[in-house]
Amino acid sequence: MQADTPPTSTIPAVQTAATSTLDQGIAAFEAGKETEAVALLMPLAEKGDAEAQTYLGWIYEEPTVTIEPASGRGASPRFVHDNVKARAWYEKAAAQGHAHAMNNLGSLYFLGRGVPQDPAKGLALFKRAAINGDLQAQKNLAGIYSLGIGTLKDPEEAARWGTEAAQQDDKDALYCLGTRYEVGDGVPKDAVAAYILLNLSHSTSPEAAALRTRLEQRLSADERQSAHAMAADWHVGTPLPLPMQAHGLLQPVAH
Structure with missing residues (x-):
């Protein structure tokens, strides 16, 4: 389990000299x-x-895994963690x-x-x-409650935190939430919502391709067109563009 990550750099992608x-x-x-x-x-x-x-x-x-450098003359100094x-x-x-x-x-x-x-x-x-608002923490909670690691499984709680991460445009979170809507795991079963989230995730994995095929077989041409339009109009940080019935009992996290 990779539950932590380095801080997010505030350095611009292109910078000729550090300023502080x-x-x-x-x-x-x-x-x-x-x-x-x-x-x-x-x-x-x-x-x-x-x-x-x-x-x-x-x-x-x-x-998580430490690989020791070769010792002896010429070896680089090793930072002590x-x-x-x-x-x-x-x-x-x-x-x-x-x-x-x-x-x-x-x-x-x-x-x-x-x-x-x-x-x-x-x-x-x-x-x-x-x-x-920490993205990694939101993803951690989604995984913990989904699998029941160190606590009881709670699909609704997993979906709640997965939604928070997805709203930050995390591609993995968007895809995982889409798979939940496909089968109704912690959220209402809703093929349109699943299709919207799949489109937002831009996933090209074989699993995503299989999910797309399943959903497109279930949805009408009008439903697919509407889902594409809703995904295209979405802005990061705003509520996910899902059909009203897809929200069910899912309550936003109090900040």
Whole structure:
């Protein structure tokens, strides 16, 4: 389970020179220069910069799989990861309300990495992060409630958080939500809603192709045309363009 991710970079895609120490630290992190990134970010983090603290947490966090470089003459220095240090920096950022730090801290507790495993605490942190708009936390909750990992299965709760992630235009979340509407898993069974979400996901996987074939066999030409029009008019961050009956008892998350 990959329950955490690096923070989202605020650096423009094309940038000739970093304009701040934070930008320089992020750029070093994204270039794989961990020691340099830590040297740049540490002074900012110690002064209370929540973004720098979150990046430090991610840098220190141990990779899920660690491949040791060859030792001996000429070997590159290896950055020492430490989940305890990662947790400490995440805690500092989370205390300031940094949503992604809450998510990543939740992942450490949920999986027991650098702390005693505590799924309930991890789940609570995921919820705090998700309510504050963190995409990864929303996807975590959708998966947790869908599979019943560390808690009881709850299809409606899984669909609720999947909807929040889908509204951020996450392609995987849009596709997964579409598969729920196809069969009525936690949401009303609605082929039009499933078709709209499939179109929004732009998925080209074999599974998506098979889903498209099934849905197009069920829908009329007018229904398909209407679904395409609704998908084309949608704007990210607004409620998903679904037929009224598709919403059922699904309630939006209170922010």
